[in-house]
Amino acid sequence: MSTPTTSGGATPPVPQGAGNSTGTPVLAPTRSSTGKDGTSSNLGTFGVKSGLAQMLKGGVIMDVVNAEQARIAEEAGACAVMALERVPADIRANGGVARMSDPKMIKEIVDAVTIPVMAKVRIGHFVEAQIVQAIGIDYIDESEVLTPADEEHHINKHAFKVPFVCGARNLGEALRRISEGAAFIRTKGEAGTGNVVEAVRHQRSVQSEIRKASVMNEEELYAYAKDIQAPFHLLKETARVKRLPVVNFAAGGIATPADAALMMQLGCDGVFVGSGIFHSGDPAKRARAIVQAVTHYNNPKILAEISEDLGEAMVGLTINDNLKGGRLALRGW
């Protein structure tokens, strides 16, 4: 008891007051409101955008396609739900263009639960983002799971009051998204496969590139920033704090409590589960077990107990060139 008990040693804390601290750039424009007595507050600051992601840490965000699934997720302990029209496994199976969900469905989900509700929009489709912001959701995922609307540009996320999460395969991609205004990063993984291998690859890349950058001097950082196509100031801050300057979750292919705990032990702050829950035999039970696994990720005894008797996991797919629906992780620039 003489040293602080820190089981989550692999994950250093997100820098305090992200968005206000010296060194972390204030990225978002702020909309001010001034009260009658002259006191003012700031809405939609980068601090409250990244702050909500900090409140989601140690939690599981679950894909849901209707209000009923959202309620099951809330009862199972989800810290947020992601509203989408079809889970990634179905997008893969059915093909066609995948778009933002029907606002009516998103509103029904917002009304059904008290936890934060997120919604996916297509890469570069800033009008879909304007629409879901107008509905009053809590987070937008500019997602490679939907069919991209722009093959060159991502959304300028600074222009929104609602915060954004984006996928990344490596450090350069993560920092490009943060420079565009993302307040929250996740691995891309390979959505809808039930195969965690790509999420592991992406998380390991980000971690190893951060470790590399953290021992570089300034000249080397300038060259490395050019090499990985990352903004220098964000790379420098990342090297200083030895982690991404925003919260980083795992996503793409997580299907079991063990998968979730693996991603946590690899240094993720929390987990997104897409098809893995509602494509399994007993969604409520599996969802609850994954929630517990993210809390107790460093306790194999508890992990063994909660992994028992969960019924059928979703069918997993091998990731190769013949993968039905293609490799979604390659979308994003």
Added chain:
Amino acid sequence: MQPSMYREEITVGILALQGAFVEHQTMLQKLSLKQRINIVQVRTPEDLAKCDALIIPGGESTTIALLARLAGLLGLLRDFVKAKPVWGTCAGAILLAQAVEGTKKGGQELLGGMSVTVMRNGFGSQVESFEAPLEVDGLRDSDRPFHGVFIRAPVVLSLNPSPNDPPIEVVSRLSASLLPHNQTAIPLDVDDTDPCDPRTIVALRQRHHLLTTFHPELTKDDRFHEYFIRQCVLPSLS
């Protein structure tokens, strides 16, 4: 404090089931006090048994309550709140309240312990989250406003101490003009410039318990962490 009562070190637990618990840990580690502070991330009954005091962090109150029950902590936490100092921020404040409005369908489990009623997500969705300067009372340098970070924050609807309960001390208020105007759940017939409106209360202390609806752990200002140790934890040990 009597020399015989002086404790060389105190153990503060941070409920680490879900949410922003590492941020509280970082703040506590930076405090410079005479006492040494041991920090325990609490996930099991054994962790909780080591603690002299507890911080319940921000996160999702429904998730934290469920995980507490599944970890066999819910009853133990209720007993802990009755006996020892506890500070709840945001979701933690919801869990410490006696009654909560705006709960999930079917209601949700609370720990209770403080004689207040709060409303979940009292300001609305994330687009209504904000930062604002707060006046504070009883903190170090109380002339200097505290930077309040409110994220899907709860709102205090009423204080309801019964005659036998310890008195409630208001530590911080939000300017009445910054209260939400578009919330149907909050009665609008109240004069929104009334400085005593309970909805303006954003931090309060009831004996050894502290409640903040905002997030001091997301700032670089350690005055609330110091206040909790000085006003809640140390007096409970003597």
